[in-house]
Amino acid sequence: MIDCQELSKQYGSLVAVNNLTFQVQPGEVLGFLGPNGAGKTTTMRIIAGFLPPTSGKATVCGFDIETQATKAKQMIGYLPEGAPSYPEMTAKSFLEFIADSRNLKGSERLHRLDEVYELLHLKHVLNQKIDTLSKGYTRRVGLAQAILHDPKVLILDEPTDGLDPNQKYEVRKLINKMSENKIIIISTHLLEEVDAVCNRAIIISDGQILADDTPKNLEAKSKFHNAVSIKLSEPSELNAVREAINSLPEIISTEVDEHSNQLIAFPDSGKIPLQAITELGATKGWEFSELHLESGRLDEVFRTITGGAAA
Amino acid sequence: MNGVLAILRRELRGYFSTPLAYVFIVIFLVLSGWFTFNFGNFYNGGQASLAAFFNYHPWLYLFLVPALSMRLWAEERKTGTIELLLTLPLEIWESVTGKFLASWLFTGMALFFTFPIWITVNYLGNPDNGVIFAAYLGSFLMAGGFLAIGSFISATTNNQVIAFILTVVICFIFLLAGFQPILSPLVGWVPQTIIDSIASLSFLTHFSSISKGVIDLRDLVYFALLISTFLYANVLTLNIKKGS
Numbered sequence: 001m002i003d004c005q006e007l008s009k010q011y012g013s014l015v016a017v018n019n020l021t022f023q024v025q026p027g028e029v030l031g032f033l034g035p036n037g038a039g040k041t042t043t044m045r046i047i048a049g050f051l052p053p054t055s056g057k058a059t060v061c062g063f064d065i066e067t068q069a070t071k072a073k074q075m076i077g078y079l080p081e082g083a084p085s086y087p088e089m090t091a092k093s094f095l096e097f098i099a100d101s102r103n104l105k106g107s108e109r110l111h112r113l114d115e116v117y118e119l120l121h122l123k124h125v126l127n128q129k130i131d132t133l134s135k136g137y138t139r140r141v142g143l144a145q146a147i148l149h150d151p152k153v154l155i156l157d158e159p160t161d162g163l164d165p166n167q168k169y170e171v172r173k174l175i176n177k178m179s180e181n182k183i184i185i186i187s188t189h190l191l192e193e194v195d196a197v198c199n200r201a202i203i204i205s206d207g208q209i210l211a212d213d214t215p216k217n218l219e220a221k222s223k224f225h226n227a228v229s230i231k232l233s234e235p236s237e238l239n240a241v242r243e244a245i246n247s248l249p250e251i252i253s254t255e256v257d258e259h260s261n262q263l264i265a266f267p268d269s270g271k272i273p274l275q276a277i278t279e280l281g282a283t284k285g286w287e288f289s290e291l292h293l294e295s296g297r298l299d300e301v302f303r304t305i306t307g308g309a310a311a
Numbered sequence: 312m313n314g315v316l317a318i319l320r321r322e323l324r325g326y327f328s329t330p331l332a333y334v335f336i337v338i339f340l341v342l343s344g345w346f347t348f349n350f351g352n353f354y355n356g357g358q359a360s361l362a363a364f365f366n367y368h369p370w371l372y373l374f375l376v377p378a379l380s381m382r383l384w385a386e387e388r389k390t391g392t393i394e395l396l397l398t399l400p401l402e403i404w405e406s407v408t409g410k411f412l413a414s415w416l417f418t419g420m421a422l423f424f425t426f427p428i429w430i431t432v433n434y435l436g437n438p439d440n441g442v443i444f445a446a447y448l449g450s451f452l453m454a455g456g457f458l459a460i461g462s463f464i465s466a467t468t469n470n471q472v473i474a475f476i477l478t479v480v481i482c483f484i485f486l487l488a489g490f491q492p493i494l495s496p497l498v499g500w501v502p503q504t505i506i507d508s509i510a511s512l513s514f515l516t517h518f519s520s521i522s523k524g525v526i527d528l529r530d531l532v533y534f535a536l537l538i539s540t541f542l543y544a545n546v547l548t549l550n551i552k553k554g555s
Binding site: 045048049050051052070071073074076078080081082084085086087088089090093097098100101102103129145 | 313314316317318320321324325328329390391392394395397398399400401402553
């Protein structure tokens, strides 16, 4: 378990992290969300033992990150922001160095190295120097480094930053696969990533927790939650349709996206207007080219919660 | 201890996976030979000794060692790998010691490759090999002192050029601590005991006594203390800078 109690970090007069308190249990994949400079990286650096907090306390699997630093660090696999590694080393010698520093020995060492080569598809670049690798491979070497000792706690600062969609998919699959008994904390700007891998999301801004919930519940806070988006085969009817839908009791307001001619009908709180709209359409003989129920938009919730200073 | 070895191995590998190692060794060998034969009167001195060779080591180290030590920590800071290093389950002293030992071993290697001059002097005459051995030891210890200072200074900055310049200046002061240019501004207003203790910090004094073949315990203790003091300061600096 990770336990953060009233963590604060100040740089001079700048408060980077302000009184954060939260716990993370095994099996949880926690997504840290927040605008740039919100304090995500600072919080992760504190938990990983790179920065001491100005006040407050963090323990990892029962080990205090300041007083039992080495023990706590043994529990953690950490991918720092930007996945730094030694450019002049080959991928293989770099990972062997990590294995040595983590005191992996004998057959366990070989087995773990082999496993991460396999998991991250590194076999054919092992003897290449890291500075000759593409961004995607460099990131994967960084991930390999973090999971090498099969840690109980994984802290990944923007693990998919700079990867192409296929690589992102692979990394997310890997995180999902590992998530069963581990504690995983990832930070990201990509809200779709939260949907894809996290079962809990914390939104922070100005060093404070603004929301802490499952991605589903966060989406439910969106005004798009249960809204219906409609596209007509005949766009000229749009205004008439809009008026008719607006007068439905389930609907509180409608919006038209000028660009795509998409009509979005927002429900009155707690109502699900999809059926009413379909029925209305059937009686009036509208032809929909598109009609679907929105589950909620995380990016909109994010913008609302963080006050528009969106990523 | 495992941590020290892991760091040491990585660092040594690092030296040899870039041109740094080769450039350093070649320049060191060329310059030490050049000084010995051009300025040191190696042939005309008419003596079967390597004094002409060792006399120039302090001055070679003054510029070459800071070039080696400047990157030790400043580079890690610059490239962000320090975050990786400090979040591995290693104590800071292990990293500091590992890096220092690797750089010291490396200069030891460069020193070792000067052996042809030892062969030459043995071929030409009958030098006192005990004295030569002592001088090698002294030179190695002095290199360690320079490196410890350089490693400490490298930890204070993320700018390698600043690390280089500061290290040269501080090593220069240590080198000449026992001599007029450093001491004369102090004479007259600083108590003699302090002047004496500053003078006793001189690299040159301690090195020249060892290189004459006198391996005095006090000189050994001096270098051991110097190295451990600066490595300790190195650990402290990293700990302090962690918070900022």
